[in-house]
Amino acid sequence: MAYVTHIKKVNPDLDYKKLLNNKVIKEGAELLKKGEVVAFPTETVYGLGAEANNSEAVKKIFSVKGRPADNPLIVHIADQKQLEKVVQGAEVPELNKLFSAFWPGPLTVIFQRQKVIPDITTAGLDTVAVRMPSHRVARALIARASFPLAAPSANISGGPSPTRAEHVYRDLKGKLSLIIDGGPCEVGVESTVLDLSGSGPEILRPGAITGHDISAVLGKPVPSSRQAEDNRAMTPPAPGMKYRHYSPAAPVILVHNCQPDNLKNYIHSRKPKEPGLIVSTETAQKIRGRGFFENFKIAEMGSIKDLSQAAHNLFACLRNMDYEGVDYIIVEAVPEKGIGRAVMNRLYKAAEEEVFLEQFDKKEGDR
Ligand code: AMP
Numbered sequence: 424m425a426y427v428t429h430i431k432k433v434n435p436d437l438d439y440k441k442l443l444n445n446k447v448i449k450e451g452a453e454l455l456k457k458g459e460v461v462a463f464p465t466e467t468v469y470g471l472g473a474e475a476n477n478s479e480a481v482k483k484i485f486s487v488k489g490r491p492a493d494n495p496l497i498v499h500i501a502d503q504k505q506l507e508k509v510v511q512g513a514e515v516p517e518l519n520k521l522f523s524a525f526w527p528g529p530l531t532v533i534f535q536r537q538k539v540i541p542d543i544t545t546a547g548l549d550t551v552a553v554r555m556p557s558h559r560v561a562r563a564l565i566a567r568a569s570f571p572l573a574a575p576s577a578n579i580s581g582g583p584s585p586t587r588a589e590h591v592y593r594d595l596k597g598k599l600s601l602i603i604d605g606g607p608c609e610v611g612v613e614s615t616v617l618d619l620s621g622s623g624p625e626i627l628r629p630g631a632i633t634g635h636d637i638s639a640v641l642g643k644p645v646p647s648s649r650q651a652e653d654n655r656a657m658t659p660p661a662p663g664m665k666y667r668h669y670s671p672a673a674p675v676i677l678v679h680n681c682q683p684d685n686l687k688n689y690i691h692s693r694k695p696k697e698p699g700l701i702v703s704t705e706t707a708q709k710i711r712g713r714g715f716f717e718n719f720k721i722a723e724m725g726s727i728k729d730l731s732q733a734a735h736n737l738f739a740c741l742r743n744m745d746y747e748g749v750d751y752i753i754v755e756a757v758p759e760k761g762i763g764r765a766v767m768n769r770l771y772k773a774a775e776e777e778v779f780l781e782q783f784d785k786k787e788g789d790r
């Protein structure tokens with residue numbers, strides 16, 4: 424079925440009571456109650472929501488995105504009461520500490536599921552992933568609908584996640600009727616996924632809330648799964664990690680040690696194709712205005728001194744390069760610490776090649 428897609432703005436700073444009674448939030452909740460999908464902002468990325476307990480509605484999420492059926496969805500809740508309806512074992516003592524530290528916020532937790540959650544939502548697993556978003560528009564929409572929402576990122580499967588309403592429109596226009604625009608997403612990368620369903624806590628996907636943050640709250644080390652640890656591993660433990668992911672149409676080359684000379688030599692080696700460059704503010708300052716780089720599209724991810732900027736800008740930068748139609752995209756690697764781990768995790772999955780530019784240091788000289 425073809426839809427006319429509307430982007431409708433909601434001011435997230437409205438008083439919460441006003442948000443709950445906002446016309447667009449009400450319209451979104453009505454559509455969800457009818458079993459439709461609605462795109463909405465969260466603090467991580469834009470989500471494509473449907474009632475988590477309604478198999479037919481959740482089926483639409485998979486078809487709208489083209490998402491493989493074996494990739495389970497995260498269930499989004501507005502308050503603690505909704506949690507008990509969807510999971511078993513929410514009485515784990517560690518949880519109270521985690522909830523008070525990180526919920527609402529960009530932390531997804533995996534629990535044993537309740538039977539009400541249909542197989543399609545969890546891709547047949549006995550566990551369910553749950554998150555309580557902090558974005559006020561997301562909370563108001565879920566509260567107004569009065570049921571939990573299954574919601575993956577609102578992009579065509581395999582592409583970069585959307586961090587602006589326009590990104591959702593570009594990907595899904597004609598496939599849903601409402602995109603709620605709450606402005607740019609603050610965090611910019613998807614939630615941290617923490618598995619509490621097994622013998623001990625384990626991080627399955629890095630995000631803004633780091634292993635260090637979680638360990639500090641739990642008072643013990645929290646390991647990352649092999650997949651989250653080794654970004655180049657080929658056999659992922661969590662479903663959904665085995666597919667092409669976060670990739671724009673143009674091939675992404677992840678480059679380490681970006682200095683103006685070796686970068687120039689590398690680009691020369693790939694002639695006649697021309698790249699778009701996504702680099703740190705520090706690197707941008709070195710290459711902007713230098714003759715060789717003059718005609719290239721250059722986008723700044725942010726300063727390497729504050730990697731939350733890179734997280735915030737990463738997907739928008741990748742998308743903008745595609746919208747500009749560059750031949751390939753060079754992305755500068757960032758340090759894998761703090762939220763930089765989440766940024767690099769996405770880049771390893773998005774990239775077709777990884778290049779260490781040291782080898783281009785002196786080879787070709789200055790041309
Ligand atoms: P997305 O909604 O696209 O950000 O993806 C959700 C992520 O959570 C995927 O990597 C899923 O594999 C993961 N996930 C969701 N539910 C589960 C679960 N029950 N067990 C393990 N991973 C899950």
Ligand code: MG
Nearest residue numbers: 575576584613
């Ligand atoms: Mg996604």
